[in-house]
Amino acid sequence: MTEPNAQELKFEEALARLEEIVRLLEQGESTLDESLTLFEEGVKLARFCSNKLDEAEGKIEIMIKEGQIQPLEVAEE
């Protein structure tokens, strides 16, 4: 399979495919070769999902006017 592409692959798609792969592997009906391929794909997807979750930019911004964005200071209660 191709490397999951951050631009193309959505998080939920990756998670759904990962779920499917886990199910396929757990059924154990694939050949060893297929299992290894699935496992490899699954590991990549898990890493992709994990990375997505860790993408902790945490940018809070405000659009003053069209195309003009600046950070927004949030006062915590």
Added chain:
Amino acid sequence: MQPITVSELTRMISSALADPVFQNLAVIGEVSNFVHHSSGHMYFSLKDAHSRIKAVMFRSRNRLLKFLPKNGDTVIAVGSVGVYEPNGEYQLYVEVLFPQGIGELHLAFEQLKAKLEAEGLFDPARKKPLPLLPRRVGVITSPSGAALRDILHVLTRRHPGVNVLVFPALVQGEEAPASLRHALELAQGTDCDVLIIGRGGGSFEELSAFNDEQLARAIAQSAIPVVSAVGHETDFTIADFVADLRAPTPSAAAELVVPLQSELRAAVGSYGVRLAAALRRKIGAERRFLAQLTKSAALKRPDFMVNQLRQRVDDLVTSLGLHTTHNLALRRSRLGTFAGKLETLSPLKTLARGYAICSDEEGRVLRSAEQVSSGDAVNVTLYQGRLVCRVEGRVLHDGA
């Protein structure tokens, strides 16, 4: 003075009341003598301290009523004045009726809701799904409102890494609908993949910007899924109906839009664990299968297998050899017999014993004296050599 008939007078009054002044009036008054007739029509009077007017609301109109009027209710009746000619009574033909206090905003709300619903704008089939993990959440609201603070608080609590872009908008007053629409339009050009549009609680009038028809259409046309978050749980606006998802409050919208990062992380982690476990199981199973194969005689002692095969080959070769030899002997013996037979048939042997073969000049073997005449040349073949002779005479019937 020429008298006119009652009917003529009534028709004159009737046409005088057809004047636009008496059409499409909103009249406020108290309901009395209310009768909901078995025909379905409603007959009642509207009165105030000094006056009273008869009113009728036909079944086709009153079946849309959201409430049942009763005597003593102060209501606003929208309709036209006309004459009921048989009785010579003028009365109010009511088109729309709502209790006092529920103003025109409510009326407009119900009408717009019915209209947009009929257009299919609330159809669940056209609602867009929300992303599970949004790249960037767009928030359209007042930058100074409590709603924004609540939303940001919940968003960052659930997923500290979430990116948020706020689109400031007026959320009440006359300019609010246009301001909200503008913000929604700005959001379309960004990488936000989900939008929250809303404000905190307020009176019906304060929330009315979210009942704007143009705003409703803009929400319906948004390429980005929109979550409405207007006021409190009990407040419903047109924006709520047309949005892809209605959140009861701004905080709830934030909860709906962003997953708990910890939950998702746990989910991904558990998939990883199950993935590894499943593969281990698979390899274990394959290994056991392999072990079973290794235990079989063939793989355990490969030479045994080879020796067995070798023996079989030997057997085959031996039996093949036997067959060949046997065949050969048989053929040889049969050849001997044929050769003996051939020998006995050979004329050479006969000639050797002293016989001779006599043939005419054409080489035909002579068996009878009649085949030749006296003076004919004949050849006599002996065991060794040949005689060329001439027939001297013939004896045809020798008893030899």
